[in-house]
Amino acid sequence: xxxxxxxxxxxxxxxxxxxxxxxxxxxxxxxxxxxxxxxxxxxxxxxxxxxxx
Amino acid sequence: xxxxxxxxxxxxxxxxxxxxxxxxxxxxxxxxxxxxxxxxxxxxxxxxxxxxxxxxxxxxxxxxxxxxxxxxxxxxxxxxxxxxxxxxxxxxxxxxxxxxxxxxxxxxxxxxxxxxxxxxxxxxxxxxxxxxxxxxxxxxxxxxxxxxxxxxxxxxxxxxxxxxxxxxxxxxxxxxxxxxxxxxxxxxxxxxxxxxxxxxxxxxxxxxxxxxxxxxxxxxxxxxxxxxxxxxxxxxxxxxxxxxxxx
Numbered sequence: 001x002x003x004x005x006x007x008x009x010x011x012x013x014x015x016x017x018x019x020x021x022x023x024x025x026x027x028x029x030x031x032x033x034x035x036x037x038x039x040x041x042x043x044x045x046x047x048x049x050x051x052x053x
Numbered sequence: 054x055x056x057x058x059x060x061x062x063x064x065x066x067x068x069x070x071x072x073x074x075x076x077x078x079x080x081x082x083x084x085x086x087x088x089x090x091x092x093x094x095x096x097x098x099x100x101x102x103x104x105x106x107x108x109x110x111x112x113x114x115x116x117x118x119x120x121x122x123x124x125x126x127x128x129x130x131x132x133x134x135x136x137x138x139x140x141x142x143x144x145x146x147x148x149x150x151x152x153x154x155x156x157x158x159x160x161x162x163x164x165x166x167x168x169x170x171x172x173x174x175x176x177x178x179x180x181x182x183x184x185x186x187x188x189x190x191x192x193x194x195x196x197x198x199x200x201x202x203x204x205x206x207x208x209x210x211x212x213x214x215x216x217x218x219x220x221x222x223x224x225x226x227x228x229x230x231x232x233x234x235x236x237x238x239x240x241x242x243x244x245x246x247x248x249x250x251x252x253x254x255x256x257x258x259x260x261x262x263x264x265x266x267x268x269x270x271x272x273x274x275x276x277x278x279x280x281x282x283x284x285x286x287x288x289x290x291x292x293x294x295x296x297x298x299x300x
Contacts, residue, residue, distance in 0.1 A: 007291050007292070007294060007295040008291070008292055008295040010288075010291050011287075011288040011289065011290070011291030011292030011293075011295065012288065012292065013288070014284045014285070014287050014288030014291060015284070015285050015288035015289060015292070016288075017281075017284050018280070018281040018282070018283070018284025018285035018286075018287075018288055019281065019285060020281070021277040021278070021280050021281030021284065022277070022278065022281035022282065022285065023281075024266065024269050024273065024274070024277040024281070025269075025274045025275075025277035025278030025281055026274075026278065027267070028267055028268060028269075043271055043274065043275065046271035047271060
């Protein structure tokens with residue numbers, strides 16, 4: 001067995017950074033977005049609108 | 054031709070101006086601060102360096118270092134700072150040569166040159182005048198110039214800088230407030246607004262960054278969602294396998 005002392009802090013760091021990114025992704029959405037499927041629909045509309053510009 | 058004063062006393066604004074005039078015809082080179090090529094602030098930096106004055110390199114830093122003066126106080130060797138659209142801080146500096154003329158290193162493809170410069174010239178160029186400044190350490194009309202607003206510089210003449218600097222601050226405040234009827238000198242409201250904007254520019258950058266963070270574009274949301282999910286999943290996996298061996 002080779003010890004992996006850096007795995008725990010690395011894991012904490014990755015979860016921390018990932019949490020921030022998930023916050024950026026899912027915060028401040030329009031109030032009508034309440035479920036994940038609503039979110040996917042909202043994003044699809046956004047991309048269609050940006051593609052139409 | 055050497056214009057560096059050899060006698061005692063502080064170099065004058067005219068000495069400084071003469072050095073820049075000697076460089077007329079030198080090509081504009083962005084980042085250049087030697088006689089082979091100059092940009093606008095590089096020309097100022099080089100000439101001050103030749104006179105033994107420690108002066109900053111960029112136009113933004115130079116604007117922070119000069120003693121602020123009014124347009125009607127301009128003397129040969131003073132500096133005029135201006136902004137072009139999209140610039141948060143003074144992006145261009147020219148040297149006042151007297152008689153409504155300036156010396157400047159304008160832009161790529163041009164040479165260091167003498168141009169006429171009147172009240173409307175900056176607007177014709179699409180620029181806004183940020184303000185006028187005097188280089189600390191140069192002697193104008195026999196009086197050494199104090200540094201700007203107690204920034205820790207020195208006076209060319211030595212003693213009495215504290216009192217003179219305080220007087221300069223009060224004078225600037227008074228000048229800014231003296232905008233009543235019949236007042237012809239002093240900074241215009243647009244000059245004051247530009248000064249405030251130049252101070253506020255870093256705060257605007259912070260506000261833009263916060264706006265980006267709290268109102269992300271949908272592309273940023275997509276990237277953040279994917280990357281965040283992968284990172285969290287990988288992080289949990291890492292932690293749950295922290296005690297296991299890698300071999």
